[in-house]
Amino acid sequence: MATQDFYQVLGITEKATPEEIKKSYRRLAKQFHPDANPNNPAAAEKFKQISEAHTVLADPEKRAKYDQMRRLGAFDPMTRRGGSRSRTGTPPGSGPVEGFDFGDFGSMGLGDIFSSIFGRGRKESGGTSGVAEPIEVSVTVPFRTAVLGDKVPIQLPLSESCGRCGGSGGEPGATMSSCPECEGRGTISFGQGGFAVNRPCPLCRGRGRVPSTKCSQCGGAGEVRTERKVMITVPPGTDSGTRVRLKGMGQPGRPGGKAGDLLVTFEVEPDRFFRRVGLDLVCDVPINVAQAMLGTRIKVKTIEGTRAVLRIPPGTQSGRKFRIKGHGVPKGGRRGDQLVQIEVRIPEKLSPEAEERLKEFAEEAGLRF
Secondary structure, three states, X not given: OOOOOHHHHHOOOOOOOHHHHHHXXXXXXXXXXXXXXXXXXXXXXXHHHHHHHHHHHOOHHHHHHHHHHHHOOOOOHHHOOOOOOOOOOOOOOOOOOOOOOHHHHOOOOHHHHHHXXXXXXXXXXXXXXXXXXXXXXEEEEOHHHHHHOEEEXXXXXXXXXXXXXXXXXXXXXXXXXXXXXXXXXXXXXXXXXXXXXEEEOOOOOOOOEEEOOEOOOOOOOOEEEEEEEEEEEEOOOOOOOOEEEEOOOOOOXXXXXXXXXXXXXXXXXXXXXXXXXXXXXXXXXXEEHHHHHHOEEEEEEOOOOOEEEEEEOOOOOOOOEEEEOOOOOEEOOEEOOEEEEEEEEOOXXXXXXXXXXXXXXXXXXXXXX
């Protein structure tokens, strides 16, 4: 296991909130992304470290397990065999930490323990590539689509195998030789003692071989940036901040590897008529003074695009709400209602004749003015 602390890699404290983790990751990933640092192995390696740290700390379950191992000293080089700490990572003579004991893993090394918890298997020489990095996108959807659910198209920025070199990174006709950095393994091991983490070699990009002449189209990367149009499903009842993971719909994997996931965060556009309150939809409908005083029937638009007839009783006051059952937000087998809030609008100007008749009415009704 690499001795670098994931919190230090992202430049945050162990008390960082999920939002702080995300913000730091995005800032550093943008700074050290390989596309922004071509032919810079150090930046590529830093980007891998940042991605690895984010993968663990952004997942509440993985973060909790990482924090537990971190407290036990599992990422301290002194925990290797022969160090001054016991095998559980606690000082000699200390009791076991409740709920977690490295002894439970039998003869497994710390690298194997870490792999079993975080899902990172060791990559043998000549082995296949792992799962591709996930892609995170933010998608803005119309209010009606978010409430009722639908499919929407999005454009995904992807890295695909270069058509000129076929992914080898070499100019057609170039000779390929074993990578001097990783000695042809395609991975470089980081760590100390009995634990280590393998990462793709930044020089050969995990291929194990380097060309005598780099491809003129991709610059030796073996990949080119492109976009792919995909249709994604917006679940009914989606709200701003709703996040879904779509398995295998992200970055294509390297030969022998699996495609990454697509992480979608939805943002909902505001609507001019509806606003959402929990599972209910609230709308404001204006009526005039005569309708409010005498009562009336009005037609109200629903989220489905139909019209519901609503009876307004005589004497309705401004601000009164009427409920249309079952026309709210569907979610989890339930559905809210539509709440129609009445706004009684008073005319700003009256003709002399209308003003005179209104005064007569007020006198007859005993109203003061």
